[in-house]
Amino acid sequence: MNTHNKPAFTFALICLAIFLGALDLTVVSAVLPQVMLDMRVSIDTDLNRAAWVVSGYLLAYTVSMTFMGRFSDLLGRRRVYLICLSIFVVGSGMAAAAGSLDMLILARVVQAFGAGAMVPISMALASDLFPPARRALALGVIGAVDTAGWMVGHLYGGVLMRAFDSWRLLFWLNLPIGLLALALTWWALRGVAHQRDQGGFDWLGAVLISASLIAFNIGLAAGGELGATDFYGQRSGPPPYALPLVLLALLLLAAFVWVERRSAHPLIDLHLFQQRSSALACVVNVLVGFTLALAITNVPLFINTRLALQFPDAPDILRRAAWDAGWMLSALTLTMALAAIPGGALAGRFGPRPPAILGLVLALLGTLLMSRWHTDSTYLTMGLELALTGTGLGLLISPVAEAVMQAATSTQRGSASALVIALRLVGMTAGVASLTLYGVPRQDALRRAGVDNPLVTSDPARFLMDVAAQVVGETFLLGAVALALALLAAWGMRPHPRVDTSP
Numbered sequence: 001m002n003t004h005n006k007p008a009f010t011f012a013l014i015c016l017a018i019f020l021g022a023l024d025l026t027v028v029s030a031v032l033p034q035v036m037l038d039m040r041v042s043i044d045t046d047l048n049r050a051a052w053v054v055s056g057y058l059l060a061y062t063v064s065m066t067f068m069g070r071f072s073d074l075l076g077r078r079r080v081y082l083i084c085l086s087i088f089v090v091g092s093g094m095a096a097a098a099g100s101l102d103m104l105i106l107a108r109v110v111q112a113f114g115a116g117a118m119v120p121i122s123m124a125l126a127s128d129l130f131p132p133a134r135r136a137l138a139l140g141v142i143g144a145v146d147t148a149g150w151m152v153g154h155l156y157g158g159v160l161m162r163a164f165d166s167w168r169l170l171f172w173l174n175l176p177i178g179l180l181a182l183a184l185t186w187w188a189l190r191g192v193a194h195q196r197d198q199g200g201f202d203w204l205g206a207v208l209i210s211a212s213l214i215a216f217n218i219g220l221a222a223g224g225e226l227g228a229t230d231f232y233g234q235r236s237g238p239p240p241y242a243l244p245l246v247l248l249a250l251l252l253l254a255a256f257v258w259v260e261r262r263s264a265h266p267l268i269d270l271h272l273f274q275q276r277s278s279a280l281a282c283v284v285n286v287l288v289g290f291t292l293a294l295a296i297t298n299v300p301l302f303i304n305t306r307l308a309l310q311f312p313d314a315p316d317i318l319r320r321a322a323w324d325a326g327w328m329l330s331a332l333t334l335t336m337a338l339a340a341i342p343g344g345a346l347a348g349r350f351g352p353r354p355p356a357i358l359g360l361v362l363a364l365l366g367t368l369l370m371s372r373w374h375t376d377s378t379y380l381t382m383g384l385e386l387a388l389t390g391t392g393l394g395l396l397i398s399p400v401a402e403a404v405m406q407a408a409t410s411t412q413r414g415s416a417s418a419l420v421i422a423l424r425l426v427g428m429t430a431g432v433a434s435l436t437l438y439g440v441p442r443q444d445a446l447r448r449a450g451v452d453n454p455l456v457t458s459d460p461a462r463f464l465m466d467v468a469a470q471v472v473g474e475t476f477l478l479g480a481v482a483l484a485l486a487l488l489a490a491w492g493m494r495p496h497p498r499v500d501t502s503p
Helices: 007-030 032-038 052-075 077-097 101-129 132-164 168-172 174-191 203-228 242-262 276-310 317-350 353-370 379-407 413-449 454-458 460-491
Strands: none
Touching (some): 007 052, 007 132, 007 168, 032 101, 052 077, 052 101, 052 413, 077 174, 101 379, 101 413, 132 168, 132 379, 168 174, 276 317, 276 353, 276 379, 276 413, 276 460, 317 353, 353 379, 379 413
16 A cells, blocks of 8 residues: 555544654553552652652653754654654653653653654644645644543543553553554655655754743742641742743743844744744644633542532542543543544634634633633533533634744744744643632632631531632633633634745
8 A cells, every 4th residue: 555645644643643652642540549558659759759659751842842842854854753652662661661750750751752752743743744725634633632631541541440450451452562563654754755844953052942841830830839738827828949940940041042142053943933823823822822821720629629628538438439520520521622623624624713713712611611610510510611612722723823823934843842842832831820829719718817707616617618619610711811822823824825835
């Protein structure tokens, strides 16, 4: 079979590897308690270190895509894609055989270094495989597969743990699947034409943007230590290194921009930001990532708080809360995955602007409805509102990517694709930080303010749930503000994007 004439088959193989990498982004969340138990890690003293099994993957996932996309422009998509898939397989083997928590964290970083680069390279490959008229739909499919992967990760991990009681099996299974994907993709991509960039690699730019992302992620994640705040206001505040790291990240970002403007072969072509539609699409992407993180984090918090207060003595309450939260979140993420495909079709037919505006209107409406959640909100109501928000966010995936890809030449598609994904992850990091930096102190203040209220002593559980619902509603309003700003940005995108005639 001539795969060069059957791009759909090649594209399907590429999507398989994307799904594997995205799956491992969330799969460990379901098995982390068992990992800590098996490795004799104390949940009281080493929980922050164990959390790096998850956060280390996300950080390496983000950092790798910033420069591996550029490598694919220079060295060829096929070669770099196969290298990244091989790195992911090696990291999976290391994770399966890890004998300590530190080795598992290292293995997860290796895994993510390969997996993070596969998504932007796949987006660039889609642009190489399909003509401009079909490219937006292909980008929508990639968005759907990527979303579906991290959507089912926690469910996949939970099912395998329940059936086989072995978290190592999660990583061992990646080896045969990954090796099969490696062999088939090596064969399928051999006939795909790609015009390589003849320039060089900006090593200084790669170091600066990587250091900026690392400082930014660690600095904002440090706000999570605010979770130690208790009912009586005993709080240590964020650690002293949090703010300096965020400021350092901003300085490194400024240095990166300065270097890129003077580089003969920039890591990211800043001309992408000089084209209005591309620049505004990047703004939309950050704001959408911010709101998405709020939803993904708020739903489990809301459900866990409600069930814990309703059934304080239930022995399996954490298990039930995880089950309920998983299904509620699927209302958001499943609709995102499904809506990404028609979003791509609409972007291909009408350009990125109309489906982006439609998606933001739906997501804004859904987020405003979610800001009204209260103690007695039913799962049906919550699920419908999450589905509305997910539909809107899903419609945005392809138009945002397409707007940036239209501004890139055929030799810049790898770095342009990386920019799309990295900016969304930066927005998600800021969204999680806003919950810890605003939500936790706000909840503590409301609890302390109600201590003298007679209603508290008569029904304290109801009072605590009302406080939690109010804080969740306020943080969803922050997401609504972000989406309103994103809507203004999308409205400013050019209504008639240029036609890309490059191969």
